Amino acid sequence: MESRTPFTAKDAKKLAGLSYRQLNDWDARGAVPAERDKEGGWRKFTAKQLFALMICNEIRRLYGTPVERLRFVRSFMMQEGADHLAAAIRLMAHGLHVFLLTDLKETFVMDSDLEFRDYMELGYFRVEETRPYVFFRLNEIVNRLLGATKEPMKLKPHDDVYGQKGRLDAALAVRTMPEFHVLRAVRSGKYDRVVVEVKEGLIRFVDVEGHVDNSDHEDEGGTVTVKHEDEFENVTIKRRDGRVVDVKRSLPTKFSVEENAPVLFVGQVNSATKPLTRGRDGEKPSGIAKPKTKTRRDRKTLSREDHGAPPGRTRVRDAQSRKVPKDSR
Structure with missing residues (x-):
């Protein structure tokens, strides 16, 4: 000036x-x-x-x-x-x-x-x-x-x-629990892959996949034990020369039509x-x-x-x- x-x-x-x-x-x-x-x-x-x-x-x-x-x-x-x-x-x-x-x-x-x-x-x-x-x-x-x-x-x-x-905030705001689920999975940094299936404009299925750290799984006598497993979790084990070289876990989640109903989140009042x-x-x-x-x-x-x-x-x-x-x- x-x-x-x-x-x-x-x-x-x-x-x-x-x-x-x-x-x-x-x-x-x-x-x-x-x-x-x-x-x-x-x-x-x-x-x-x-x-x-x-x-x-x-x-x-x-x-x-x-x-x-x-x-x-x-x-x-x-x-x-x-x-x-x-x-x-x-x-x-x-x-x-x-x-x-x-x-x-x-x-x-x-x-x-x-x-x-x-x-x-x-x-x-x-x-x-x-x-x-x-x-x-x-x-x-x-x-x-x-x-x-x-x-x-x-x-x-x-x-x-x-x-x-205000219009931009409204357009980008999270409106449903499935949207919040996807956003949280992406921002958590724990997953390498997030798959979202949409039907008639609604999120009906979300599958997240991430690597399991060596400290979170044990390999004893050919049996692999993964710690902190969630319900309905899928675990994929990759071996090479009889040794575990990679462990991945995926967590598929289904959402109903009712769960896609609009929800007002705390702090989101426009x-x-x-x-x-x-x-x-x-x-x-x-x-x-x-x-x-x-x-x-x-x-x-x-x-x-x-x-x-x-x-x-x-x-x-x-x-x-x-x-x-x-x-x-």
Whole structure:
């Protein structure tokens, strides 16, 4: 993104809502990613730096987060090779809503609402999570910054994108138990061959075949014993020079017409035709940390909260989601 000139403290005041006194205070606390043209001179901000500053102030405005707790966000967004502003613009150019989720310690994920829905369905982030995460939409912040560029512009979400996603999900969704059986067999990685017989559009027979590891069968005195045999399982033994060289097992399964009836699977309710939020500021899903009111009492209470996240919750996504070394936090 090409800006008209390097952004100044005046631009930071207008776009991020920070006064000169607040900028000085944030600078003293290490929360301002800025450069000076000379010792004691005026601050100059790149678009990347100003975007990080706008994000930090939005977190503080919504959640009353202490300035010191924003260092992780600043350090993460200012990593070499990472450009979250460009990534957000690319997503918005495709008509998507863009959100940020972070625990202010080690987790930082910026992506579209469609991707966040997938993360939650896969269990990366649970809506019933009791530990707080900061979660809000970035579209308005990005558009505010785009409006101050050399060629002002505004990117709007497109309902057609969500409609196409919903239709695609519906077309590819698993509808019956036989379809689920086939999909599970293919994804399990245990089988070398999957045979499906279809009659009048219905899956009536599925046969899966896979090799048996040496640890799963024994050859003693010409008798081969295969461990973990299932009911109605067929076992094929191949010998060479009297020795067992290969053992395969196959499991044929028949399905009736009744078993081909449509079934609604958990997590398959098709809500992809709508973004996660529709309001101006974006409504927050239940279970994700919600903005606190801007009273002094609430801010004091929030400042004592633990923003920690359980281990293993960091979602890595290319250069936009990498952990920051401890010495840079």
